[in-house]
Amino acid sequence: MTGYHKNGALFGTGLTAFLLLLFVIGCSPACAAEHYKVLVVFSYEPDYFWEREIREGVEDVFASAVELSYFYMNTKEDPAGGEARAAEAFARYQALKPDGVIAADDVAQELFVVPYLKNKVKTPVTFCGVNAEPEVYGYPAENVTGILERFHLEETLSFNRQLAGQTDTFAVMVNKSLLADLVSTQLEKDRDKLSARLVGVLQPETLTEAVAMAKEYREKTDLLLLLTLKGVVDGQGKLVSDAEAIAAVLKAYAKPVCATTEFVIRQGALCGVLASGQEQGRKAAEMLLKLLQGVALSELPVTRNFQGERMINATVMKELELVPSPLALRGATLVRTQ
Structure with a gap:
């Protein structure tokens, strides 16, 4: 019996050490x-x-x-x-x-x-x-x-061109904010590297301004790149939800709209190469x-950041009656309008 206890103790000690080793190896850094x-x-x-x-x-x-x-x-x-x-x-x-x-x-x-x-x-x-x-x-x-x-701007322009065709001119819309100023600075810096001509950076403060700008630039551009409208207000100064503002702009522009975030694409933009x-x-x-x-x-x-995810809103693609090539769809994530 004495030998049995000794072997059992030895086995128990070894098992404990083995399990501890597994825990240390399998544990995340945090x-x-x-x-x-x-x-x-x-x-x-x-x-x-x-x-x-x-x-x-x-x-x-x-x-x-x-x-x-x-x-x-x-x-x-x-x-x-x-x-x-x-x-x-x-x-x-x-x-x-x-x-x-x-x-x-x-x-x-x-x-x-x-x-x-x-x-x-x-x-x-x-x-x-x-x-x-x-x-x-x-x-x-x-x-x-x-x-x-950093936004994947050129990649998004090229992606839209694959899906919707001509993309020679574009405008960017983002509500008036520090972000809008920084986006303007980045676009000015990268202007000569882009394959489409930037017509303007639109910075609405109200929903009325956003809709008016979308209608105006529908005639001036092939594409609208919509970043965010969170923070715009209605005629009474009340905050409008990002989703409501995006829907109104999409309806007013009535042409392909791209984005660099999943949220805006799921709200009804056609496509984009996303920053995560x-x-x-x-x-x-x-x-x-x-x-x-x-x-x-x-x-x-x-x-x-370097990762860029290609995303397409299949609902919008169908509404626009677009039939992209298999190459354009390869590796892209398909979502539907929420």
């Missing part, structure tokens, strides 16, 4: 970070599709292994309140004392990270969804790095996790 607290500061509202995508990407990396806190600056619907919300975000930061911060989109950089965190605290910060050049915010900084957002909010959030979280685990910030340079 599993070892259960004590980390991370504050994620979004520029816009929690119901904005882009912020939802970024959050999904962040949570893909951290899962339940990191204590995540979220703060929304709500500057699509209340741009004037941005500075006050940034001060509230910093108060949340001071109370939470997080091990790391993720800041999404440009407003959060301009009003929160740069005034309160950049080179002022030791807490590592990663950003995502930034449209401006990093030098605008002094990035990279002692404690800040991250991922830029999930990619932005995932990369920012991966970079932050490495910083928390001791990787030097100098080893994590500012990067940009």
